[in-house]
Amino acid sequence: MTATLPAAFADRLTRILPADRLDGVLASFAAVKDVAFRINTLKAQPDAVLAGLRAAGLNPRPVAWSPLAWVVDAAAKRALTETPAFYQGEIYIQNLASQLAPLALAPQPGEMVLDLAAAPGGKTCQMAALMGNQGWLSAVEPVRDRYFRLKHNLDQQGVSIAHCYQKDGRAVGALTPERFDRVLLDAPCSSEARFDLNDPDSMAHWSPGKVREVAHKQKRLLLSAIHALKPGGVLVYSTCSFAPEENECIVHAALHKLGDAVEVTPVEIPVLHQPGLTEWDGKTLNPQLAHSVRVLPDSLVDGFYLARLVKQRSTQ
Numbered sequence: 001m002t003a004t005l006p007a008a009f010a011d012r013l014t015r016i017l018p019a020d021r022l023d024g025v026l027a028s029f030a031a032v033k034d035v036a037f038r039i040n041t042l043k044a045q046p047d048a049v050l051a052g053l054r055a056a057g058l059n060p061r062p063v064a065w066s067p068l069a070w071v072v073d074a075a076a077k078r079a080l081t082e083t084p085a086f087y088q089g090e091i092y093i094q095n096l097a098s099q100l101a102p103l104a105l106a107p108q109p110g111e112m113v114l115d116l117a118a119a120p121g122g123k124t125c126q127m128a129a130l131m132g133n134q135g136w137l138s139a140v141e142p143v144r145d146r147y148f149r150l151k152h153n154l155d156q157q158g159v160s161i162a163h164c165y166q167k168d169g170r171a172v173g174a175l176t177p178e179r180f181d182r183v184l185l186d187a188p189c190s191s192e193a194r195f196d197l198n199d200p201d202s203m204a205h206w207s208p209g210k211v212r213e214v215a216h217k218q219k220r221l222l223l224s225a226i227h228a229l230k231p232g233g234v235l236v237y238s239t240c241s242f243a244p245e246e247n248e249c250i251v252h253a254a255l256h257k258l259g260d261a262v263e264v265t266p267v268e269i270p271v272l273h274q275p276g277l278t279e280w281d282g283k284t285l286n287p288q289l290a291h292s293v294r295v296l297p298d299s300l301v302d303g304f305y306l307a308r309l310v311k312q313r314s315t316q
Contacts, residue, residue, distance in 0.1 A: 003200040005029060008208055009192065016242055018274055021296055028297040030197040034061075034071040035080060036300065037091045038099055038122075041068065041129050042158040044090040052090075056083050065270035068129075069099055071300065089156040094122040096271070097193070097240070097295050097304035101186055102126040104267050104306055105236040109134035111181040116169040116225050119146035121153035123186055128159040137161045138180070142168045170220045173227030177316055182234050185225040187218045189239040189246050193303030215245045222254050226262055227315055235309045236267075240302060244280040247305040248292065251276075252285045254309075261315050264288035267308040272296045276307065 004010075010026075017025055037060075039046045046067065053060050058076055063069035072080055077093075085091045102123050107113045109132045115124045118139035128137055139154065139162050141147040147166040154162045165172075169185075190211050196202045222237055229235050239246050255262060264286075276292030278285050292307035 003197050003203070005195065005197070006203055006206055009195075009206060013242060016244065016277070016294075017296070021274070024298065025296055025303070028299060029195050031299040032074045032198065034074055034300055035077045035093060036063070036069060036071045036096045036099075037080065037093045038126060039068045039070065040090055040092055040125065040157050042133055043088065044085070049085050049090050052085050053080075053083060058083070063096060066099065066103075069096060089158055092122055092125055092157060094126070095302045096300060097297075097302040098122060099126060100269050100271070100295065100304060101184060101236055101238045101306060102130060104269065104308055105182050105184050105234060107131050107135075107182050112136045112138075112179060114138045114140070114172070114180040114183045114225070114228055116140050116172060116183060116185045116221060116228070117188055118164075119143070119150040121150045121157075123184060124150070124154060124162060125157040125159055127184065128154075128157070128161055131161065133158075133160050135161055136163065139164045140167055140169050140172055142166060170217070170224050173224035176228050178228070178230050178314060180228050180233060181230055183225045183229045184236050184238075185221055186238045187221055187246070187250075188214060189218070189241040190214055190243060191240055192242045193240040193297060211241075211243045211245050215243075215250060218246055218250045219253050222250055223257065226254060226258065226309070226311065229311045231311050231314050233311050235311065237307045237309065239305050241305065242294070242303055244277055247294070247307070248277050248285050248289045249280060251289060251292065251307045251309070255286045255288065258315055261311065261313050263310050263312055264291045265308050265310050266291045267293055267306055269293055269295065269306065271301050272298065
């Protein structure tokens, strides 16, 4: 029997989403989604990987906006995880929405890059591939078991430029002030975009109180991330939550505290999305938030929020 969304959450969606998109988003929570994966160019070339997958009886389908992103039917997930390409780290199973954050950050070879909430490491590995394993990539994760999972995934994927730290990300900005060219903060969140009506446990943890709890931590993490960023550097803040309290309101608070030291700049993404909100619960937010984006989920892509910030001057 299919579950139902928490009533308070469903009500909030009617206030967050465009009316003409609401039915499609609600339907996405019940969809059995295809499995997306990314080809890891640190380990193999796409043609060879695809040939191996097809030889194993799989039928990967391309994603129009990325030559490294492919999908297979949901029923083929187990078979995908039993291929040599999976075991050897030549592919990484990763939702398409998740792949957008490193692409928006666009780290370059030779740069110093920080991933402030890195586990399990999919985005970290993707950034290392974008950098061609050239430069320095700091990966921070405070939780012990997640930290070791992160290290395992980085090793399996052939990442050689990562330096892992088991540390609370809220302290990193003070410890490494203005050190990094680019920072990714894919913040711990209420995971609303991962609700699955076929899996009631996916929603069991949620409450408005949980949203407020994680928002308090996110606010401090974003300030730490900004302090760790060099003037002129780029930061991407993302979550897999719909909640404005975890998204626009977090960025708004940073802009309010730091003034013109940080600017939200447009982010171009190739999937269905809406502009960030500039008002929530009767509160007017910084108009720059319209440059951020909320990815609208469908039968393949999960919901996601992305804001791209540029540091205009020192915050020291």
